[in-house]
Amino acid sequence: MSLLSAENVSVTLGAQPVLRDVSLSLDPAEIVTIVGPNGSGKSTLLRTLLGIVPVEAGRVRRAPRLRLGYVPQKLALDPTLPLPVGRFLSLPHRRSAADIGAVLARVGLPGVERRMLSGLSGGQMQRVLLARALLANPQAILMDEPTQGLDQPGEAAFYRLLEEVRQETGAAVLMVSHDLHVVMAASDRVVCLNGHVCCEGAPRVVSNAPEYRALFGEGTRGALALYRHHHNHDHDGCDHA
Numbered sequence: 001m002s003l004l005s006a007e008n009v010s011v012t013l014g015a016q017p018v019l020r021d022v023s024l025s026l027d028p029a030e031i032v033t034i035v036g037p038n039g040s041g042k043s044t045l046l047r048t049l050l051g052i053v054p055v056e057a058g059r060v061r062r063a064p065r066l067r068l069g070y071v072p073q074k075l076a077l078d079p080t081l082p083l084p085v086g087r088f089l090s091l092p093h094r095r096s097a098a099d100i101g102a103v104l105a106r107v108g109l110p111g112v113e114r115r116m117l118s119g120l121s122g123g124q125m126q127r128v129l130l131a132r133a134l135l136a137n138p139q140a141i142l143m144d145e146p147t148q149g150l151d152q153p154g155e156a157a158f159y160r161l162l163e164e165v166r167q168e169t170g171a172a173v174l175m176v177s178h179d180l181h182v183v184m185a186a187s188d189r190v191v192c193l194n195g196h197v198c199c200e201g202a203p204r205v206v207s208n209a210p211e212y213r214a215l216f217g218e219g220t221r222g223a224l225a226l227y228r229h230h231h232n233h234d235h236d237g238c239d240h241a
């Protein structure tokens with residue numbers, strides 16, 4: 001059974017239709033990545049799955065008592081706020097010093113409890129946000145562009161960490177990413193969104209299947225081809241240009 005799914009979900013924000021008839025599911029231990037152009041509704045879809053944004057039509061299903069971790073795109077924090085990492089990880093739920101120490105070690109930042117959040121690098125901040133999500137012992141982690149602003153080694157290290165966490169905990173990951181290199185390397189399944197689901201597939205499996213090669217190609221070039229193919233034409237009355 002899926003941990004989490006959207007079934008024919010439509011969402012309108014203000015007067016703007018943002019998602020139309022979107023279906024997507026996340027199974028245990030899989031890594032699914034949502035790609036799509038700016039403004040295509042990726043963040044809105046994550047927020048809808050989290051229950052923050054109400055659906056206009058369709059429905060969101062979550063497995064009973066599902067434990068979810070969320071890594072937001074950015075943390076809206078006052079940079080002058082003197083908030084140590086350890087305190088931040090104890091908000092809003094109080095956590096033991098042992099649990100905080102263990103999770104920080106797990107994400108490769110042992111002993112940073114007393115460091116100020118405002119003094120962390122971008123890569124360290126992403127690890128702290130992941131640590132915060134992991135404290136909930138999640139069955140599924142939802143991440144909105146978790147490596148935005150990181151350099152390539154930082155990004156690669158973050159995804160290696162994510163893969164280790166998946167193997168250790170069995171947590172599924174649903175993330176939004178702009179980086180198609182990473183998408184092809186790190187995802188079990190890719191969902192291409194542009195207000196609706198343009199296409200989806202398992203990159204490693206389908207890239208070897210001849211009937212999909214024309215669509216997916218191979219490696220990153222294939223990912224780019226897939227991306228362009230589905231956003232440079234009109235269909236269903238939706239202008240992708």
Ligand SMILES: Nc1ncnc2c1ncn2[C@@H]1O[C@H](COP(=O)(O)OP(=O)(O)OP(=O)(O)O)[C@@H](O)[C@H]1O
Nearest residue numbers: 013014016018036037038039040041042043044045
């Ligand atoms: N609260 C809101 N009220 C009205 N419109 C909104 C609201 N939030 C988002 N939108 C609009 O919904 C559309 C989708 O936004 P969303 O942030 O989900 O896209 P995205 O694919 O995550 O974009 P990006 O890649 O730039 O992060 C955009 O046109 C945005 O302006």
